[in-house]
Amino acid sequence: MLEMLTALFLLIGAAFALIGSVGLARLPDLFMRLHGPTKATTLGIGGILIASILHFSDQGQGVSLHEILITLFVFTTAPISAYLVARTGLHLDARNGDNVD
Amino acid sequence: MLKLAVAIALACIGAALLLNFWRLVRGPGPADRILALDTMYVNTTALLVLLGIHLNRTVYFEAALLIALMGFVGTVALCKYLLRGDIIE
Amino acid sequence: MKRWLPQPLTSGCLWLVWLLLAQSLTPGHLLLGGLLALVLPLFTVRFWPDRPRVRRPLLLLPYLAVLLWDITLANLVAARLILGPARRLRPAFIRLPLDLRSELAIVLLTHTISLTPGTVAAHLSPDQRVLLIHALDVDDEAALIARIKQRYEQPLKEIFAC
Numbered sequence: 001m002l003e004m005l006t007a008l009f010l011l012i013g014a015a016f017a018l019i020g021s022v023g024l025a026r027l028p029d030l031f032m033r034l035h036g037p038t039k040a041t042t043l044g045i046g047g048i049l050i051a052s053i054l055h056f057s058d059q060g061q062g063v064s065l066h067e068i069l070i071t072l073f074v075f076t077t078a079p080i081s082a083y084l085v086a087r088t089g090l091h092l093d094a095r096n097g098d099n100v101d
Numbered sequence: 102m103l104k105l106a107v108a109i110a111l112a113c114i115g116a117a118l119l120l121n122f123w124r125l126v127r128g129p130g131p132a133d134r135i136l137a138l139d140t141m142y143v144n145t146t147a148l149l150v151l152l153g154i155h156l157n158r159t160v161y162f163e164a165a166l167l168i169a170l171m172g173f174v175g176t177v178a179l180c181k182y183l184l185r186g187d188i189i190e
Numbered sequence: 191m192k193r194w195l196p197q198p199l200t201s202g203c204l205w206l207v208w209l210l211l212a213q214s215l216t217p218g219h220l221l222l223g224g225l226l227a228l229v230l231p232l233f234t235v236r237f238w239p240d241r242p243r244v245r246r247p248l249l250l251l252p253y254l255a256v257l258l259w260d261i262t263l264a265n266l267v268a269a270r271l272i273l274g275p276a277r278r279l280r281p282a283f284i285r286l287p288l289d290l291r292s293e294l295a296i297v298l299l300t301h302t303i304s305l306t307p308g309t310v311a312a313h314l315s316p317d318q319r320v321l322l323i324h325a326l327d328v329d330d331e332a333a334l335i336a337r338i339k340q341r342y343e344q345p346l347k348e349i350f351a352c
Contacts, residue, residue: 007106010154014110016265017147021117023272024124024140030132031324032281033124034310036272037140041117042305043265045147048110052150055103056159066162067150069210070169074143077173079304079311081139084180086312086324089132091184 006054013047016040030089038082045074107155114148135179142172197235201227249349256341257302264306271308271326282328283312286321286335289343293318295350302342309334 023036049067056064118141125137146169153161208223209215271279286303290296296318300311303323313322328334 003103007103010103010106010110010151013147014113014151016269017144018113018117018120019269019272021120021140021144023268024137025120027272027279029281030130030136031283031310031312032279032326033133033136034324035268035308035326037136037143038304038310039261039268040265040272041140041143043261045143045150048147048150052154055154059157064159064213065210066159066213069207070146070150070162070166073166073169073173074146075305076301077169078143079301081173081176081180082304082310083300083312084177084184085132085136085139086310088135088180088183089130090313092130092132 002054002058006051006058009047009051009054013044013049013051015044016047017044020044031086034082034086038078042074042078046071103154107151111148111151111155114144114151117144118148131183135176135183138179139172139176142168142175146172197231200231204230246349249345253345253349256345257305260306260341264308267308268326279327280329282325282331284309284323284325284328284331284334286323286338288319288321289339290346290350291318292350295346296321299342299346303338306342309338 017040020036020040020042023040024033027033027036049071053064053067056066121137121141121144125134125141128134146165149161149165149168153159153165205223205227208226209219212219212223288296288299290299296314300314300321303309303311303321308326310324311321312324314320315322323338325334
């Protein structure tokens with residue numbers, strides 16, 4: 001039962017991570033590309049880490065809570081990275097003279 | 102069952118990394134490349150966690166955590182450089 | 191008290207993070223983590239010009255619950271947008287006038303916007319009054335702004351009382 005749940009979270013997570021990267025690869029401009037990695041990939045890694053918690057808690061060595069740290073870290077840093085990349089993009093566009101804003 | 106799921110997940114993350122790499126090479130702007138690199142870091146973190154599940158070892162967490170840390174610091178540093186280099190100019 | 195424990199919340203978080211990192215509750219780790227949690231804020235307190243004031247911390251829990259639910263939902267929406275035909279997307283930059291004044295509250299709102307449906311925060315004006323948002327697929331600009339204001343900004347305003 002727990003194994004099935006682990007497998008489910010793994011597959012959901014991996015699928016979202018892939019969708020985020022597909023978005024990064026195929027959308028036409030930088031600001032649209034930003035959406036894939038910041039949301040889908042972040043949730044994807046969240047799913048994989050939940051699967052990891054379930055898997056290692058099932059090994060009989062107590063509950064594994066390590067993964068919460070990585071999850072929290074990724075969830076707090078992903079928007080910051082996205083914000084900085086967006087700012088960089090705006091800045092470079094402004095310097096090159098295309099008025100995006 | 103779990104073995105199969107891990108294998109499929111590894112394949113997904115591998116494909117995601119290839120797509121990221123394509124964007125990294127293709128560009129076109131520096132911001133796109135930074136974004137691609139940042140996504141690669143996140144996907145690599147996922148890959149390490151998956152490897153940990155696959156090999157049933159917990160030692161990979163530290164590596165995953167460090168990769169996540171380095172990715173964030175690297176992205177911030179690159180963005181700051183591009184943002185600030187202009188002010189000094 | 192204020193002098194030796196300038197940021198009790200930060201100290202608590204640091205202690206918790208140390209224990210999670212060490213994955214143990216042995217007295218040694220409890221002591222070492224506690225020591226770090228006491229010493230680190232003392233060294234970094236100078237980097238915090240204004241101490242953020244959380245007026246009603248318990249309201250953060252329902253806010254986080256809503257956020258988690260929205261993140262999950264947002265991803266299904268984003269997945270559909272990403273995998274659908276790219277030509278049909280209507281991306282746009284939107285200006286969101288901010289009512290929040292506390293810096294921490296603005297940071298939390300920016301995080302929320304970046305993690306929820308089809309929007310990424312792109313730029314905060316230097317006077318901290320306007321947030322520039324990029325949306326992946328905009329139908330009705332005013333409705334999106336109203337939604338963000340009502341669903342996320344209002345609760346944050348209550349939590350931080352600003």
